[in-house]
Amino acid sequence: MPKLNENYLDLQESYLFSEIAHRVAEYTRENPDKKVIRLGIGDVTKPLAPLAIKALHEGVDAMATAETFKGYGPERGYDFLRDAIKDYYGRRGVEIDADEVFVSDGAKSDTGNITELFANDNVILVPDPVYPVYVDTNIMMGKKLVYMDGNAENDFLPMPDKSVHADVIYICSPNNPTGACYSKAQLKEWVDYALANDAVILFDAAYEAFVTDPDNLARSIFEIEGAKKCAIEFCSLSKTAGFTGTRCGYTIVPKDLKFMSSRGVEMSLNAMWNRRQSTKFNSTSYIIQHGAAAVFTEEGMAQCMENIHYYQENARIIADMLGKKGIRYYGGINSPYIWFECPNGMESWDFFDYLLKNAQVVGTPGAGFGKNGKNFFRLTAFGSRENTIEAMERFDQLF
Ligand SMILES: *Cc1c(COP(=O)(O)O)cnc(C)c1O
DSSP states (O other): OOOOOGGGGGSOOOOHHHHHHHHHHHHHHHOTTSOOEEOOOOOOOSOOOHHHHHHHHHHHHHTTSTTTOOOSOOTTOOHHHHHHHHHHHHHTTOOOOGGGEEEESOHHHHHHHGGGGSOTTSOEEEEESOOHHHHHHHHHTTOOEEEEEOOGGGTTOOOOOTTSOOSEEEEESSOTTTOOOOBHHHHHHHHHHHHHHTOEEEEEOTTGGGOSOTTTBOSSGGGSTTGGGTEEEEEEHHHHHSTTTTOOEEEEOOTTOEEEOTTSOEEEHHHHHHHHHHHHOOOSOHHHHHHHHHHTSHHHHHHHHHHHHHHHHHHHHHHHHHHHTTOOEEESSSSSEEEEEOGGGOOHHHHHHHHHHHHOEEOEEGGGGOGGGTTEEEEESOSOHHHHHHHHHHHHHHO
């Protein structure tokens, strides 16, 4: 009999989205004439930018002739895409080396797999509320997590507790689920803390393209002095360019990230990640990488930003209504997510039912993201303009 990885027994049942689907299906079965508006799921709805579509077609055509056909590509991604990503950072004043860029099929895989590079006896800090991938992938490996509370007192932006030592720190900014975004000054505190503790920050920048105030808010952890000595950055074309179904992401592992092992040899995280990816991963397809490279051109990015602006306007419409109703909210300005406390002290699943029954609007109960989400609720700006407006008109009448 195989002895199984019993760490899986320690995972909490992930019923958030299946439970939402179940409750909505039940409601629509009983109320077939009611129009339900879904502002719950964190998935984009706008089609890909025309330049990305054109480049994807070219990628397919390249496969059709022996001269241009591509078989296995470099495990860390084609040079043309890593150079395009380096230029994308360069245009924002962040110097990275193409050798520090690793292309992948998305940030979920990378944020989940990176934990393999760290031993099990680290102190690993994760925020609560949290993107569940960080938590579950560590539990699968038998690792212990220390939670840092995000709450109304700290505007859902937990800051380092200098009296506590950490080795690995997860930060997602702009945040999913809370929409909160760290300022450069706050991230500087995190970088200083990491350097003082010899720790690594795992920075998830999946929503960087939503940042509206790049003077004060960081789109990349590498805008912060010292970060190249203490941080890995994950990013993705999913929210930036609508690639949730197309699949392409990238991770930046600075070559300066080196730590002494217990055997007295220095280990490079860049070399380790390269070894890990070339052993277990064969990169994302040439076709997708060719499409992704078009996204990072100035014209491609301008097209993607049109979609982002559309979502940002939806977020503003939601935020304005909450503001009008005197409901304190987080996010919505530098993020497609709006996070707010459920009215009248309601718990998030009760509020979910209340909103579904009385306004036919579906959101995401905060309880699904950790204990600090118990009384909070997430709405997303990824719906259509018409549905967003209609949902907010229903809010206007209900509250
Ligand atoms: C959507 C999202 C990602 C991106 O995941 P992909 O696998 O690239 O689609 C990463 N991190 C967070 C927090 C997200 O919400």
